[in-house]
Amino acid sequence: MAGSNALHTQTWKYVAYSYGSWTRRARETARVPGSERSFCSCHGMIDVNALTVRFRTKTGYFDAVREASFHVGAGEVFGLVGESGSGKSTILRALTGLAPIAGGHMKVGSHMPREKINRSFRRDVQMVFQDPYGSLHPRFTVDQTLREPLSINGIERQDERIVDALREVGLSPAYRFRYPHQLSGGQRQRVAIARALILEPRVLLLDEPTSALDVSVQAEILNLLRRLHRERNLTMMLVSHNLAVVGFLCSRVVVMRNGEIVEQCDVASIRAQQVEHEYTRRLLSATAGYQRRPVQAL
Template identity: 75%
Template sequence: MIDVERALIRFRTKTGHVDAVRDVSLRVAEGEVFGLVGESGSGKSTLLRALAGLVPLAGGDMRIGSDAAQHGPRRDVQIVFQDPYGALHPRFTVDRTLREPLAINGIGDQDARILDALAEVGLGPAFRFRYPHQLSGGQRQRVSIARSLIVEPRVLLLDEPTSALDVSVQAEILNLLRRLHRERKLTMLLVSHNLAVIGFLCQRIAVMRNGEIVEQLDVEAVRSRNVAQEYTRRLLLATEGYTRESGARLEREQGA
């Protein structure tokens, strides 16, 4: 469903240019949940935005299904952003937020679709005419997910969809995404710096560093810590949190 061949994404700077993504290739099968993991600035969100048509390629090729990825939004590829507070227009009700993509894409039966979309993400009709400031962070992210799904995409791109939420709310959103994947048979590409989140949802992952993919592996290899790159091991260690044992292990590795 997703085929990326030697993608290059370049941004101009005052002194020349910077290559945010360099020579990246990956393939995601139809119905698969694929994870992109790496520290901040590794290029994973930039790659996701290119697949969504928000950032142009400077080189290489991207294809969604049988179609070349195009610059500009497309109905069959939708994205859920990291910040549920910034992703929704503050002066739009939930109803208007969900109605807008239907109008843009010429989709009818809007009232019924809006109610169905809210129900699908666990929000009742009482939320329909609320504004973002009247919603919690988790409820805002549910609305963002509903907005992406209401046009019935084939591919859902998820840019750190839980990192701005409380831990208990993160679990709710992850369980929602797992259910939606199962019921809709969506192809999902999930960006995260947290390998625990990736391990919960994904079948395969690619590890990015400095704009390049350094390793691709099955999620079972992550769970068993059967990884080839030292950088991936350090990401696993960071995911554990700072415990006495992990801290001592990091000190030993740094001293080696």
């Protein structure tokens, strides 16, 4: 039980840092003339060039990501796949300003996250975390969770937007005043997705969004994400350790190992098992028993 509480505390430290960093900036600019949505020029294209992320350790420094480079086109669903500790989630954190960048350059539309993360960036780039049990404030109702980013950004017609956001992720308005402990894992993740979408971002970063869910619920969430991509023309980056999950949503994939990119390929090559690196072949072998079946649109 103590371990569970420690994990929850660490998860919330991460979420609180993410919200706190952009909340302070957003409040400073929420009512400033000229800071409206039209000011943002992000078009959903991501460029990462020679990115290195370095953490301090007791004995020195550790490079979690080393000189990673890739490009994500506007409206594309792009996958980062690899085993735990390969650096894929660290790249998402670097894109959102939550990881220390030691070298390289990143660009999201016209935004340069390494140089400045402002209000317009936070509205354009949103993230869905892995753990639906830890990413929602336990003392906030669904309504409070969805209302907070709207209030911070001075957005009106909040009740209408909250109801629309819930319906878009397959939840009825009856869920508005429930607490996280009154929801299933799949319902919590739907609320987390609704929170990410309520500011109408152009880029959605997905950090293992289905790994903490039952298999049947995973299929529902993957179908939901596919539909949202189609309807909103979102640019998505999906992190996963499972090539089959990435292959279901993505058009192109980067394979990572020990902080480095070992291969970039399209999903067609993965399905045909026409990959070059031995590590990618081993990942394919590990997911060989997974049979991707068609799932009906929600």
